[in-house]
Amino acid sequence: MERLETHELRDRAVALARRRWDIRFFWRLLELLPAVEAAAGNLEAGEAGVAQASGLFYDALGAQEDPRVQEQLRPIFFDYLAKHDDSAEESTGSA
Template sequence: MADELENLTSKELHDRAVERAVHHLDVGFLWRLLRAIPAAQAAVGHPDQAEADVSHLSSILNELVHAGDGEVAEALRPLYIEYLRG
């Protein structure tokens, strides 16, 4: 499964990880993901968005839905792979 995961796009990893967490009611993973999103946004050059996310929970929840898109998804790949391997 490890090689299979490495070959997936970041969007596919996001979708699989979030789908698995929702299916298994794994609030712990979803919380880890929510906490990781602002750092991922800052790492890819969006520090203003990261600051806004920390300030507004509704914004963070919205980011959870979109964390499989673009550069942020790339920054979160290790988190998705670790979770899906677990």
């Protein structure tokens, strides 16, 4: 594999992750991409990467309109907001 071009490694890794349904691989790429863009000198692209990734997830969740699926995701939404959203405390009156 050392002799392969970077784009060949990328293509093979992505193809394997797709076959294996390895969401962790894709998640890791999404997490790293903004920092990697910035390290490569593409500061605006790093910021845009976060916006694009959140847009992809929003589209994926929006496309899944099944209320049963959304209810199964509810604890994840709740947990995230409870940990990170300061306005949630204000709206519930807790401090």
